[in-house]
Amino acid sequence: MSTPLASQLDRSYIARQLEALLSIPSPSGFCMEIINYMVSESTKLGYLLETTPKGNGMVTIPGVNADHTIGITAHLDTLGAMVRSIKPNGMLRFTPIGGYAMHTVEGEYCLIHTRDGRKYEGTVLSTKASVHVYSDARDWKREEANMEIRIDELVKSKEGAEGLGISVGDFISWEPRTRMLPSGFVKSRHLDDKASVAALLGLMEWLKREGRTPLHTLKLIFSTYEEVGHGSSYIxxxxxxxxxxDMGALGDDLSATEQDVSICAKDSTGPYDYQMTSRLIELAGREKLAYAVDIYPHYGSDASAALRGGSNIRAALIGPGVHASHGMERTHLDAIVNTAALLLAYVME
Incomplete structure (x- = not known):
């Protein structure tokens, strides 16, 4: 009897890679450092990661049959923000990068990245931040116009902030607050989608360690604009x-858990390919993986972007179950390993 693929994956390697990825700021459009990390890690594994003009990364792994190519995409970019304006008192007004509710970033620590490479710490606050001062602080609507960033420097004016090199258009990244727990749980911002990237690195590590070749040529695409809708619009x-x-959404009438690989049959852009989805379900059962099939009504993926971009492809969507997506997220290492195992089962046959 063959050994289940999930038990052949290096869980320790996947966990280390996830922690490293989460430590690198990478809001959409600001992924230079994390691409460099992926180039370095791919090289260690014996693979060449090339970059596209757009800034995506791609690893090509030749298959036994070169007449058919399977694309697998996960995104390196995360939610974040950008300086919209500098207020007269030196506070920063910001504009979101990606879709999140403002209350999920209130009180969060952040980094302001200047164009000349400097970094400054700050904190996201409501413009009425104290209940001791403002009678309506509790009810003040958490929306873009009512939020600001307090810079952790001696700044009391617009000129003071500008003197630090801060200007409109500077990127802002959120503190991930990563915790790798003995229980196997991982809680952090940006598990969407760095948990999936860690799964792909686990797949690459297994192929290299075992000296195996996938049945068909693989192109692993690490996109850098998914959170703003066009990550893999070109393939x-x-x-x-x-x-x-990409991360599996949890909650409401969805059935996946944080230990499952979630298989999405349909999202906001419509149903995924019937044959591919059916095959993924079959393989998850065969490999005895914890999995669930779900519908994501408020979700779009890089496969959706590729289809909208005119690609003549069949497409499917899977990923580790992640609780509280686009908020204070949590998953389990089991879900990431199960995702990598399902991908391996698919590409090796």
Missing amino acids: PADITEMIAV
Whole structure:
């Protein structure tokens, strides 16, 4: 009897990679450092990661059959913000990068990244931050116009902030607050989608360690604009089927848990390919993986972006179950390993 793929994956390696990825700021459009990390890690594994003009990363792994290419995409970019304006009192007004509710970042620590490479700490606050001062502080609506960033420097004016090199258009990244717990739980911002990237690195590590070749050529795409809707809107023409690997949404009437690989049958852009989804369900059962099939009504993926971009492909979507998506997220290492195992089962046959 063959050993289940999930038990062959290096959980320790996947966990280390996840922790490293989470430590690197990478809001959409500001992914240079994390791409450099992926180049370095891919090289260690013996793979070449090339970058596209847009800034995405891509690793090509030749298959036994070179006449068919499968694309697998996960995104490196995260939620974040950008300086919209500097207020007369030196506070920063910001504009969101990606879709999140303002109350999920209130009180969060952040980094302001200047164009000349400097970094300054700050805190996201309501413009009525104290209940001891403002009678309506509790009811003050948490929306963009009512939020600001307090810079942790001796700044009391617009000129003072500008003197630090801070200007409109500077990127802002959120403190991830990563915790890798003995129980196997991982709680952190940006598990969407760095948990999936860690799963792909686990897949790459297994292929190299075992000296195995996938049945068909693989192109692993690490996108850098998914959170703003066009991460993998362009993909190489030789890709005929694509699996988007992104976090599985949890809650309401969804059935997945934080230990499952979630298989999405339909999201806001419509149903995914019937044959691919059915095959993924079959393989998850065969490999005895914890999994669930769900519908994501408020969700779009990089596979959706590729289809909207005109790619003539079949597409599917899977990923580790993540609780409180676009908020204070949590998953379990089991879900990441199960995701990597399901991908391996798919590409090796």
